[in-house]
Amino acid sequence: MSQLSHKERRPDSLFGPIVLIAIGLFFLFNQTNVLTDLYWLDVLRLWPLLLVFLGLNILALQAPRPYASLFSGVIALMAVVLFGFVLLNGLGGTPFRGRLETGEWQTRPIQFSAANVETAVYNITIGPPGADLYALEDSNDLLAGTITYQDNYLFDTRVSGGEANIRLAPQNNSEEWVFLPDYWREFRDANRWQLGLNQNVPADLTLEAVAGSSELDLRDVSLETLMLTVSAGDMELLLPGGNYDAHLITNAGSSEITLPENGRHAIDLEVNAGSVVLHLPSDMALHVEVQRDLGSFSANDAGLRQVEGQENVWETADYDSAPNRLDLNVHISVGSVTID
Template sequence: MDDLQSRRRRKSGRSLFGPIFLIGVGAYFLLRNMGVVSDLNWGLAFQLWPLLLIFLGLNIIVQQVRRPFGTFLSGIVSLAAVGVFGAVLLFGVELPLLSRFNLQSAANYRQETVTVSAEGARSAEIFLDLGALGADVTDLESDQNLLEGNLSLVGELQFQESLQGSKANISLGERNLNFWNGGFAFGGQEPPWQIGLSRTVPIDLNVEMGSGASDLKLGSLNLEDFALDMGSGAANVQLPGGAFEINIEGGSGKLVMTLPPDGRHRIDIDGGSGAMDLFLPPNMEARVELDSGSGRVSLDDRFERISGDDRDGIWQTLNYEADSNNRLLIIIEGGSGSIAIRPQTGR
């Protein structure tokens, strides 16, 4: 009896569902992290979870067919599942068949505004936890407020403000209420958060990225320190001049950053799996101290290696030692992603 069952199993088709489905999911995440596709419609895909059971059932049925045809049919079912859920993730209710049903491609967002007065504040420490929608962060035209925000929310607003002496402490983010209606409610038409910050009050700014794309135009701010914790989203960052420290914690998302145009700065970079493109202004000198990981680190022609090798070395621009006013010290502990320092041109 055991030999008969063993022969039947050998004659039955092999299942390709698991490998193909995992490859498809990995491809979607990779495209998202590379910025090729925008936020995926996870909320809608979860509403269609019974369809996944149907594909799994079909896969079990076709496995009973003798090889190699059973294996071929399993591959067809697997590709169909990946194709259907891929289309749902990418296009949502824009698909003709889904438009007939009462499905929601995103959570039910509500709009909230927050305002923090600058009265009595001579400095500020601000923490921004940016979620699935990302944010456009700019400077405020008026000096009346420290922070102004227009936010689209599906979860609970996390907002705290206090004034300790003359220093303001502000924390802004969103807590998702549950798994289904929070962290995976992406893909709607809601705009990113709109956040304005004071240009005059010195700010210690800490930004934690989520899965959304953010544009941080900080070139007119008075920063004392800047920290960025990259998530899976994409970030475009423009930094001001002055004299402050910069800390970057890499993630799986893509970072494009225009470095300060003047002043003395130290930048500590802990690389992740995502790509980082750093643009060096022409009047800034720089020194790079590299402890590389498995990812590729590339420098433009302005840099000359003064010690070490391609993975663990030190590079400087020609006038780094001579110019004590406008220079950057860049400490890189590489990850698996790529890091490139490029000349800033007419971007």
């Protein structure tokens, strides 16, 4: 006579579902302005208590059914009540008071011009909520537009030996807390930067998009070099013709890039995370080499063919004889690159 055996089912824990539901509701109420001025940093200060509650939950699950699930639910409710109270009321007079203090959004015009400049070196950090960047028409200004900021901003200019150096960046005390929910709500009250660059003076351009959505229309800018880093957010980039090199880095988010229509170029594209779509003009020949870790690469009707005897190397049929051609090196860590 055979003996049937079965493994006793572990008690179901209610801790995870209850805590996740509570966190989701707090986020929802905060984003819809039902609950405002929450003490998120005070909650983070109490992170060791979360370990205590997790340990209590493990002990509770050792009890027989159905008491294990009941005890687990009670512990979860205790955690929600405690952390919820701190989130709403803070920790009183403690030195590390966690209410996020942000200044009012301010909008200010910005402008810089200089005579006898042969090269303009731009170093621009685009903070939240993003920027529209374009070429100035019929203007002698090297930089002109409007910026929206909170606490302060950095605007430094100097001219030496025919070279103008321009540095522009946000300096918000709240910038380092950009991922906190209170700051997300503040985003909505801000306007994107509007920045125009001189279209005649050759430009050595370094850009970093920290967050937000940006449209960078450089088609009429006289580029010599371009260094662009997208840390987060969405970005649309329109590249000019001419002869120059570029280094493009996407750390997160989504980027859409229209490649140059003419000239000869070498472009390095690093995709650490996120997705990038490249638009190839019909008159531009392309040679592309791809290195992939966990990412993906695809070409949709771009006229690319794999180079014989070379793995992960493609080019258009007319590349060798084309007057306008682009050498593209792509390194994908995690993410995707599509050429169309």
